[in-house]
Amino acid sequence: MLIKYEFLKILRKRSTLIIMAVSLILTAFLFGLPAMQFQTYDQDKVIKGRAGIAHEKQQYLKVSVTLSEEYITETIRRVQKLFEDADNVGYDGNENFLIGDAYWEEIAPKEKLLNMIAKTYDSPNENSGYQKFTDLDISDGAGFYKAVESKIETLLDAPSRGLSDEQKEYWSDMARKVDIPLKYGYYQGWEMIITSFELLMFAVLSICIVIAPVFSGEYQAGTDAVLLSGKYGKTKLITAKVTASFLFAGIAFTLHVIVAWALPLTAFGTDGWDLPVQIANTAIPYPFTFLQTALISVGIVYLILSAMTGLTLLLSSKMRTPYLVLIVLAPVLFIPMVLTPTGTSGIYNLILFLLPYRAAMPEIGKYISYQFGGLVMDVFSVRAVLYAVLTGLTIPLARRGFKKHQVM
Numbered sequence: 001m002l003i004k005y006e007f008l009k010i011l012r013k014r015s016t017l018i019i020m021a022v023s024l025i026l027t028a029f030l031f032g033l034p035a036m037q038f039q040t041y042d043q044d045k046v047i048k049g050r051a052g053i054a055h056e057k058q059q060y061l062k063v064s065v066t067l068s069e070e071y072i073t074e075t076i077r078r079v080q081k082l083f084e085d086a087d088n089v090g091y092d093g094n095e096n097f098l099i100g101d102a103y104w105e106e107i108a109p110k111e112k113l114l115n116m117i118a119k120t121y122d123s124p125n126e127n128s129g130y131q132k133f134t135d136l137d138i139s140d141g142a143g144f145y146k147a148v149e150s151k152i153e154t155l156l157d158a159p160s161r162g163l164s165d166e167q168k169e170y171w172s173d174m175a176r177k178v179d180i181p182l183k184y185g186y187y188q189g190w191e192m193i194i195t196s197f198e199l200l201m202f203a204v205l206s207i208c209i210v211i212a213p214v215f216s217g218e219y220q221a222g223t224d225a226v227l228l229s230g231k232y233g234k235t236k237l238i239t240a241k242v243t244a245s246f247l248f249a250g251i252a253f254t255l256h257v258i259v260a261w262a263l264p265l266t267a268f269g270t271d272g273w274d275l276p277v278q279i280a281n282t283a284i285p286y287p288f289t290f291l292q293t294a295l296i297s298v299g300i301v302y303l304i305l306s307a308m309t310g311l312t313l314l315l316s317s318k319m320r321t322p323y324l325v326l327i328v329l330a331p332v333l334f335i336p337m338v339l340t341p342t343g344t345s346g347i348y349n350l351i352l353f354l355l356p357y358r359a360a361m362p363e364i365g366k367y368i369s370y371q372f373g374g375l376v377m378d379v380f381s382v383r384a385v386l387y388a389v390l391t392g393l394t395i396p397l398a399r400r401g402f403k404k405h406q407v408m
Contacts, residue, residue, distance in 0.1 A: 002240035003247070006214075010248050016210050020252060023206035024259060030199045031260045034192050035267035043104040053188070053268055059109040060186035060271075067182045067279075072117060073142040079114065079133045082106055095131055113184060120147050120282045124155055145180055148282045155283055156367065162345035167369045170376040177287040184279050187272030190290035191280060192264040197297050198360040201333055203256035204305050208312045208329050210252070211245045212322035215313065215401070238399050242313060249309045250302075257298060277364060284365045286378075296380060297362045303387035304356050308333065310394030317401030333357060344368050359383050 010016060040052045047055050065071060079098075082088050088102035098107050107114065107130060118132035136142070152175050155161070156168045163171075273291040277284050286293070308329070315325040336355040343349050344366050352358055353368050368379040377385075 002236055003243050006237075006240045006244035007247055010210060010214070010244060013210075019206050019210055020255075023203050024256060027199070027203055027256050027259050028263060030202075031192075031196060032263040032267070034196075035264060038267075041108070043108075050267070056188065057186055057269065057271070063110040063113050064185040065183075067117075067144070067184050069141055069144055069181070072144045073138050075114070075117065076133045076136060076138050076142055078106070079130055080136075080138075083134050096134070097131060116279065116282065117144065120144065120151055122151075124151075124158060148278075149175075151283055152285065160343055160345075161367060162343075163367065163369070164371055164376075166374065166376050167367075167371055170369060170378075171285050171367050174287065174378075175285040178276065178278055178285075179287070182276050182278055182282075185272055185275050186269070187275050187279065187290050189265045189268030189270060190272050190294060192268060193261055193294050194277075194290065194297060194362055194364075196260070196264075197301055197362065198337075198357055200253075200256060200260060200301050201357050201360055203253060204301075204308055204356070205330065205333050207249050207252050207305065208308055208333075209322075209326060211249065211309065211312050212316055212325040212329070214241050214245050215316040215398070216319050216322050216325055217316075242395060242399065245313055246306070246309055249305055253302065253305050261294075281365050285367065286364050288364075293362060293364060297360075300380065300383050300387070301360050303384055303391070304359055307387040307390035307394065308356065310391045310398065313398035314394045314401060317398045353379055354383060354386055359387070 035053070036049065038052050039046055039048045040056050041047065042055065082098055082102045083096065085102070088098050088100065089096050090099040097103075111130065114130040118128060118130050121132055121136060122128055152172070156163055156171055274289050277286065277288055277290055277293050288296070311332070312325060312329060315328055316322065319325050333356050336352060336357040339352055341349045341352055350368075350370060353363065363379060370377050370379070370382045
């Protein structure tokens with residue numbers, strides 16, 4: 001009954017309803033914006049919105065294939081032959097490119113696929129596009145998966161990454177678990193979700209704003225003396241307040257996640273959930289599908305929410321007003337937004353990748369790892385452990401803070 005009472009106490013506040021409504025509208029806007037702004041092209045015109053999405057999905061029907069060595073070799077050879085005809089080639093002063101029917105009929109329907117294949121053969125800082133095919137010798141086959149392996153080795157050996165031998169072996173072992181040949185297809189909806197998780201930090205902040213008065217609101221209203229002197233004021237009531245806060249946070253955040261996933265998946269479709277993330281970038285080492293990546297990523301954000309809820313309760317138990325709580329919380333959540341990593345190693349970068357806003361980003365292609373003696377952990381694992389531990393620490397500290405509060 002106490003939990004129910006404390007939950008309804010949070011839920012029935014007018015400020016709660018207003019903050020949650022604004023937050024849900026903001027989430028809907030941010031995750032719906034890519035669909036509203038989407039545009040693609042055909043030979044005659046720009047195609048926008050739903051019509052553009054339908055056009056792109058239709059184009060992908062031609063490239064929903066298994067990327068075998070034979071298929072890739074034939075694809076590269078076909079592009080090379082197009083470049084051999086001077087009538088198909090344009091020049092902008094820097095590079096050659098295909099024009100006219102050669103481009104619109106042969107390249108445009110599968111340009112994203114062609115550029116993904118080409119990038120595999122590029123050096124780490126190069127992005128040459130399908131024009132790269134003219135430089136490739138495929139007389140003995142494309143050697144695509146050997147090129148993937150070589151690209152990953154080159155990235156791991158880059159001095160700027162500062163990876164130890166143990167870390168290199170960790171990532172090499174993980175990359176070898178990726179099933180080949182890769183299956184290619186349409187995955188736009190899942191890509192939109194995976195690249196936008198940090199936007200959910202606004203939802204986390206709104207939830208923290210709502211629960212900030214759980215303890216400090218009692219101090220502000222002067223009801224702390226009555227509550228703490230009651231029979232269960234220092235025991236069951238504290239448990240009820242903490243439980244109700246986490247219950248509200250979980251339900252409210254789940255509503256935001258539903259909105260955040262529903263809009264792009266409704267607009268772009270659920271196609272591609274079972275495809276490997278390597279079709280977006282062959283250098284990604286994680287052996288995940290798009291759905292697995294999305295679920296793991298949202299799981300991390302739930303852990304961030306849990307830790308931030310615990311921190312909010314801790315601050316609320318220590319501070320006299322909810323406003324002071326928010327003065328501390330807002331920078332914790334959003335200062336990382338304005339900080340830019342200078343690489344993927346070094347204390348500054350490794351800490352930055354663990355701060356709430358940045359930790360919401362999957363960062364699946366960056367080989368971010370942490371080494372503790374002989375133990376190597378990827379960034380997903382470290383984030384999960386860190387925010388679980390923070391939750392476990394802040395809850396008892398929050399309970400103790402309210403229990404030991406000195407009534408004025």
